[in-house]
Amino acid sequence: MGEFDLIAKYFSRSSAREDVLLDVGDDAAVVHVPPDKRLVAAVDTIVEGVHFLPGAAAADVGYRALAVNLSDMAAMGAMPAWMTLSLSLPRADEAWLAGFATGLYDLADKYAVALVGGDTVRGPLAVTVQILGLVEADGWLTRSHAQIGDTVFVSGLPGEAAGGLAVLQQSLPQSADAQRLIQRFLRPEPRVALGRALRMLANATIDVSDGVISDLQHICEQSDCGAHIDMEVFPVSSALRACFDASKCEQMALNGGDDYELVFTVPPERLLAVEAAIAGGVRCTPIGRIVAGNGVQCFRGGQRLALAPRGYDHFS
Amino acid sequence: MGEFDLIAKYFSRSSAREDVLLDVGDDAAVVHVPPDKRLVAAVDTIVEGVHFLPGAAAADVGYRALAVNLSDMAAMGAMPAWMTLSLSLPRADEAWLAGFATGLYDLADKYAVALVGGDTVRGPLAVTVQILGLVEADGWLTRSHAQIGDTVFVSGLPGEAAGGLAVLQQSLPQSADAQRLIQRFLRPEPRVALGRALRMLANATIDVSDGVISDLQHICEQSDCGAHIDMEVFPVSSALRACFDASKCEQMALNGGDDYELVFTVPPERLLAVEAAIAGGVRCTPIGRIVAGNGVQCFRGGQRLALAPRGYDHFS
Numbered sequence: 001m002g003e004f005d006l007i008a009k010y011f012s013r014s015s016a017r018e019d020v021l022l023d024v025g026d027d028a029a030v031v032h033v034p035p036d037k038r039l040v041a042a043v044d045t046i047v048e049g050v051h052f053l054p055g056a057a058a059a060d061v062g063y064r065a066l067a068v069n070l071s072d073m074a075a076m077g078a079m080p081a082w083m084t085l086s087l088s089l090p091r092a093d094e095a096w097l098a099g100f101a102t103g104l105y106d107l108a109d110k111y112a113v114a115l116v117g118g119d120t121v122r123g124p125l126a127v128t129v130q131i132l133g134l135v136e137a138d139g140w141l142t143r144s145h146a147q148i149g150d151t152v153f154v155s156g157l158p159g160e161a162a163g164g165l166a167v168l169q170q171s172l173p174q175s176a177d178a179q180r181l182i183q184r185f186l187r188p189e190p191r192v193a194l195g196r197a198l199r200m201l202a203n204a205t206i207d208v209s210d211g212v213i214s215d216l217q218h219i220c221e222q223s224d225c226g227a228h229i230d231m232e233v234f235p236v237s238s239a240l241r242a243c244f245d246a247s248k249c250e251q252m253a254l255n256g257g258d259d260y261e262l263v264f265t266v267p268p269e270r271l272l273a274v275e276a277a278i279a280g281g282v283r284c285t286p287i288g289r290i291v292a293g294n295g296v297q298c299f300r301g302g303q304r305l306a307l308a309p310r311g312y313d314h315f316s
Numbered sequence: 317m318g319e320f321d322l323i324a325k326y327f328s329r330s331s332a333r334e335d336v337l338l339d340v341g342d343d344a345a346v347v348h349v350p351p352d353k354r355l356v357a358a359v360d361t362i363v364e365g366v367h368f369l370p371g372a373a374a375a376d377v378g379y380r381a382l383a384v385n386l387s388d389m390a391a392m393g394a395m396p397a398w399m400t401l402s403l404s405l406p407r408a409d410e411a412w413l414a415g416f417a418t419g420l421y422d423l424a425d426k427y428a429v430a431l432v433g434g435d436t437v438r439g440p441l442a443v444t445v446q447i448l449g450l451v452e453a454d455g456w457l458t459r460s461h462a463q464i465g466d467t468v469f470v471s472g473l474p475g476e477a478a479g480g481l482a483v484l485q486q487s488l489p490q491s492a493d494a495q496r497l498i499q500r501f502l503r504p505e506p507r508v509a510l511g512r513a514l515r516m517l518a519n520a521t522i523d524v525s526d527g528v529i530s531d532l533q534h535i536c537e538q539s540d541c542g543a544h545i546d547m548e549v550f551p552v553s554s555a556l557r558a559c560f561d562a563s564k565c566e567q568m569a570l571n572g573g574d575d576y577e578l579v580f581t582v583p584p585e586r587l588l589a590v591e592a593a594i595a596g597g598v599r600c601t602p603i604g605r606i607v608a609g610n611g612v613q614c615f616r617g618g619q620r621l622a623l624a625p626r627g628y629d630h631f632s
Contacts, residue, residue: 022456022458026459027388027392027522027523028391028392028449029357030355032354033354038337039355040344040345040346041432042344043401043402043433043435043446045435050439051437072343072344082357084358084359085359086359086361086444088363088442117357117358117359119360119444121363121442122366126437126442128435130400132357133344142338142342144342205343222342
């Protein structure tokens with residue numbers, strides 16, 4: 001089965017979205033952006049052995065390729081709408097493609113995202129998704145508007161994904177807690193609804209792909225400020241505690257990547273509004289505050305901790 | 317120098333486009349699509365050793381990564397506007413990145429395309445560009461509306477790029493003709509202006525990435541028709557003739573990839589309008605016509621030629 005047949009078989013499903021004017025299968029797709037919306041665009045590539053384990057289930061790879069991009073939409077307060085897909089495959093393996101398509105479309109359908117274009121090339125296993133979303137013209141979330149005095153929040157329980165990866169890599173016993181961590185690593189839930197709720201309320205937002213400290217550091221750099229984290233209120237997952245010692249748990253919570261939670265900052269006058277807006281959704285925990293200066297510092301009982309190492313850098 | 321620093325150094329140039337509302341450097345970019353335009357999206361990946369020669373000059377790789385995507389915009393009759401870039405690099409080689417950025421930005425500036433987002437990962441050398449363009453709401457070009465009786469045109473001199481690749485691969489003497497072919501391979505000119513001129517005039521359009529016959533075949537399949545090509549009028553480059561024998565020239569002209577010319581079909585009643593619209597631009601040659609049936613057949617002096625092999629398939 002040749003390249004064109006493969007693409008036709010697995011990735012030519014017609015879109016249910018009425019704003020797709022010309023679907024996958026031509027030189028390009030044509031879509032309609034409503035006049036009252038702005039277009040939001042991001043791209044993320046995942047590579048075997050770097051962003052997912054060698055031999056990972058194809059459905060999990062398909063899920064992840066889209067999930068990491070939906071997480072970028074969440075961090076902007078945008079609604080995901082369309083995507084293009086570039087697949088680099090070592091060979092045309094139909095079983096793999098079928099699994100990949102299942103994982104990708106399951107998540108795409110959940111968020112009503114239409115696949116409108118793609119390319120398939122021979123090469124090492126890697127997947128690039130470009131996500132296109134829509135956001136209201138009156139504002140979107142950025143990394144660059146944190147203000148001194150803002151409260152810093154994190155959603156969910158960061159570190160669980162890193163714990164799941166460690167369980168898989170070290171072949172640790174697969175208790176119910178360990179299973180939860182693995183699931184959080186393999187199937188991170190993009191916080192799209194939370195991002196939508198935070199629009200016009202949070203001063204700065206970022207998604208946690210490299211670790212809470214590392215990603216909060218980006219907010220600090222781009223907002224020209226610093227941040228203090230209070231370790232006594234920082235949430236640490238009970239599943240993580242059940243599998244790893246306290247020191248390892250803390251390190252994973254602060255520096256573990258792949259959680260795709262949101263870190264966001266809220267000014268005092270909007271704390272109540274945020275609380276109301278996010279009620280009923282994923283739990284969000286205040287973990288510190290934005291301060292003058294630069295860099296992220298962690299404190300416990302008033303004592304400053306040695307700064308943890310920065311997040312994952314593909315080239316370091 | 318780490319990943320973030322590299323990206324910041326070479327790919328964070330601010331855009332000159334006023335419709336870029338949030339530039340590269342956040343979780344996503346935000347751009348404005350005018351209400352009277354529709355958004356056109358495509359993606360193309362180029363891989364070392366598949367789409368460009370191992371050890372190719374970095375500037376040529378940067379140029380090609382964008383050119384192949386601009387060619388998709390040309391085939392839609394769209395104006396390119398923004399792009400995202402995903403770079404897979406075996407190592408953080410600053411000299412290579414500097415050269416790549418030069419080739420990419422030279423072409424981007426020529427077409428006023430803004431780089432609004434990107435990702436950099438460690439892996440074998442591969443470049444994915446997602447191009448976003450704009451087209452008028454009243455219509456765009458597709459592959460699927462060729463009609464029986466249409467005249468089939470091709471722009472430029474297809475086969476020159478394949479000739480240039482052969483010169484490089486076989487280390488043939490680098491005469492002035494050979495140099496011209498190499499240049500056509502390394503620096504294909506996307507036919508954006510031609511595509512714009514053909515909008516509302518051509519019935520079907522495709523860009524020639526895999527070869528004239530192979531790409532015309534896509535028009536036939538998607539328009540439910542066949543095509544006859546008249547080899548006596550098919551243009552064959554004199555530079556190509558100077559470097560290769562007649563049989564090889566014909567094969568390259570029909571099946572050579574990488575030219576990024578346009579193949580388009582025009583109904584009889586719009587032939588004069590097309591002639592006027594494309595005057596002064598790249599030369600376009602009528603090479604045949606759309607017929608009932610399916611498939612592409614080539615004729616010389618009324619004799620049907622044995623069907624040439626299909627275009628390049630990465631997985632065949």
